Amino acid sequence: MNVTYQHGDHLYHLNLQQGGDGAYTITINGDAYEIHATSLGDGVWLITWDGGREVVYTAQNGAERYAHADGRSMTLIQPSPQTRKRKRAGGGDDLTAQMPGKVVDVLVATGDVVKKGQTLVLLEAMKMEIRVSAPHDGVIKGVYAQKGDVVERGQRLVEIGE
Numbered sequence: 102m103n104v105t106y107q108h109g110d111h112l113y114h115l116n117l118q119q120g121g122d123g124a125y126t127i128t129i130n131g132d133a134y135e136i137h138a139t140s141l142g143d144g145v146w147l148i149t150w151d152g153g154r155e156v157v158y159t160a161q162n163g164a165e166r167y168a169h170a171d172g173r174s175m176t177l178i179q180p181s182p183q184t185r186k187r188k189r190a191g192g193g194d195d196l197t198a199q200m201p202g203k204v205v206d207v208l209v210a211t212g213d214v215v216k217k218g219q220t221l222v223l224l225e226a227m228k229m230e231i232r233v234s235a236p237h238d239g240v241i242k243g244v245y246a247q248k249g250d251v252v253e254r255g256q257r258l259v260e261i262g263e
Contacts, residue, residue: 106177109236112196113177158229160200161252163236167199174199174231196259198252206248213241213254215261222246222258239263 102117116128123137139147144159148170157170166177166255176199209215215235222233243260248254 102158103173104179105158106179108177158227160227162200168230169231172230172231181196194236194261195205195257196221196236196237196261198224198226198254198256198258199231200226200254202231204246204248204250204254204258205230205239207244207246209241209244209259211241211244213237221261224252233258237261237263 102115104115104117106115108214114130118126120126120210123139125138126135127134134150134191137149139149141147141156146157146159148155148157152255155170157168159169160167164179178242190248202224203226205225208220211223215221215238216233217237219235220232221235221241224231224233239261241259244255246256246258246260252258
């Protein structure tokens with residue numbers, strides 16, 4: 102199976118070849134990895150590889166795929182020519198909830214200077230902690246969620262500008 106996913110500004114070209122008994126060869130942007138995947142039920146997978154293991158929580162909504170492992174969350178989409186980062190008229194990026202959940206903490210305020218990868222908001226969804234991180238260095242233009250809020254998928258949480 103060949104597929105291309107986009108996460109943020111990055112494209113990942115994947116080739117997945119299934120072997121026997123849960124064994125897979127996955128090639129990501131030309132780098133091949135041998136893994137073993139065991140379903141633990143309800144979108145939860147145990148992934149093992151050379152000396153490593155990780156529990157990965159997955160969900161999907163249409164063409165969007167969500168994965169959460171080791172405190173990191175990814176939303177993967179199959180890009181189309183129309184796929185673009187959500188930019189506001191003022192030049193900022195809207196950061197939205199990847200899935201329905203509860204706001205555990207908001208770690209920034211309007212006007213804060215943030216670095217790429219910095220955690221801005223912590224969500225809890227499906228008993229997982231999801232970190233909403235800055236996609237680039239910038240300044241927080243607006244905060245639209247508060248600790249304790251229940252949010253829907255796609256709901257605007259933070260706006261970050263350059």
